[in-house]
Amino acid sequence: MDAQTPLTNPDITTIKRVLIGIFIVIVAQVLFVAQDVVMPMVLGLLIALTLRPIVRFAEKRGIPAGISAFLIILVLAGGLGFGAYSLSGPVSNLIASAPETGIQIREKFAEYRDEIKAVKDASDQVQTLAQGTDTAEVQKVVVQQPALLSAAASKTFVGLTTFVVALILAMFLLSTGTLFYEKIVGILPLMSEKKRALRVIYDVERQVSRYLFTISLINAALGAAIGLCLWLYGMPNPFMWGCIAAVLNFLPFIGAWVGALAIAATALVVYPTLGSALIAPAIYLGLTTLEGNFLTPMIVGRRLELNIVAVFLTVTVWGWLWGLLGALMAVPILVVVKVLCDNFESMHDLGQFLSGRPVVEEDEEDPVEASAS
Structure with a gap:
């Protein structure tokens, strides 16, 4: 060129x-x-x-x-x-x-020990045949790891x-x-830009604060319900499991299964039979499913409904960047980004991708919302 x-x-x-x-x-x-x-x-x-x-x-x-x-x-x-x-x-x-x-x-799984041992022996025999009979004896070196509690x-x-x-x-x-908002608006030169920026700031604050406050209350109520049900069932430390459930519910997809698996591992030790032990994680999964599919959509509404792919990717990226705390903050951060996208025309395409609703449905509802407002 x-x-x-x-x-x-x-x-x-x-x-x-x-x-x-x-x-x-x-x-x-x-x-x-x-x-x-x-x-x-x-x-x-x-x-x-x-x-x-x-x-x-x-x-x-x-x-x-x-x-x-x-x-x-x-x-x-x-x-x-x-x-x-x-x-x-x-x-x-x-x-x-x-x-x-x-x-x-x-x-607890001793009755399946024979079947597991037979599969393991067959796997060892195949590995031995693949490696040959002239394998040298290998000395194992154990590296001491730091204590878990430390x-x-x-x-x-x-x-x-x-x-x-x-x-x-x-x-x-x-x-x-509002002092922080006034400082931001004061940087803009034109009065029209100041008014628009102030309107966007208040809209973002109102929607995000309402969403986060509502979700926090829902998660707290879910933790209380899980703790109460586990206490009625006789599960030890129901207060601890309720708090864990409330925190893990900020982590979509993975949180419910992590909590259920942790309760299942403890219940297998507490209860004598496998059937009675599985009731505790079933209670956990049942309440989280009821909350995620019925209670939260009914209370929060569909305005801030997010794309499930975007949520999964966001949790993965923030979990990689900041660990567990980053994964817990991923969805609230995504909600902030979604609200910003809805208020800026240049970010409208990204907001469409983050939305969990079809584009046609949003196009049909926007005139109604505009006329209602």
Whole structure:
């Protein structure tokens, strides 16, 4: 191409896509390397958005935002601290008894031991024939791994630090009220742009805060229901399992199955028969299925319904970047992105992809929503 040849539209489009790809890679790298700094900020923002309806309700009753924010964060921190202290004993016992639990589970399946042994012997014979008879004796070297409790203690300290920083940031965001929004709007030069930006900011805050607050209440209610049902069934530590269920329910797809498998492993040790042991995980899966397919869609509605593929990919990416905490924050982050896409025309195509509704259905409903508003 000659130096004087002007760029065509396809060339400009290609350059834009390449630059966007490079930008995404750089952002992902920064998020991974600086996760100890960025993760508390994102978590604090999500906590602030979740608690914003409570602060707004208190402001309407004459309570200043600073006082209500301080009291709310204090109560939340106290509740989390009390819950962590109450769960520390049962969780430590559960981790410490994991080897013994594995032995008892193997004893439960002793009646299938002969069939399993026959399959294993046949597999060993095939492997021996494939390797030949002149195999040299290999010395096994065992590398000592760090203690499980030490690793858990280290991760607990990092998680505690993250939550403390996030709570402090959330308190500052909640106590300032609309000052942060006014600072952002003040950067824009034109009054029309200021009004539009302020309208978008309030719309995003209202939708996201309402969604996160509602989902948090639903998950808390689900945890209480699971804990109550397991307590009625005689499952040990029902409070612990209820808290675990409430937290894992922020993790779609995987959370319900992880919780059910953990309860199944414990129930196999507690109950004498296989049938009675499977009732506890069945209760867990039944309540999570009822919540996910009926309760949450009925309460939250379909406006923020997300594409199941986008949810799975988002959980995978954030879990890879930030671990378990990133996977738990993946869906709330995706909701924030979805609401932003709905409010900016340039991001409308991405919002269509993230939406769980067909494009035709949205095209049919948009005029109705516009006329109703």
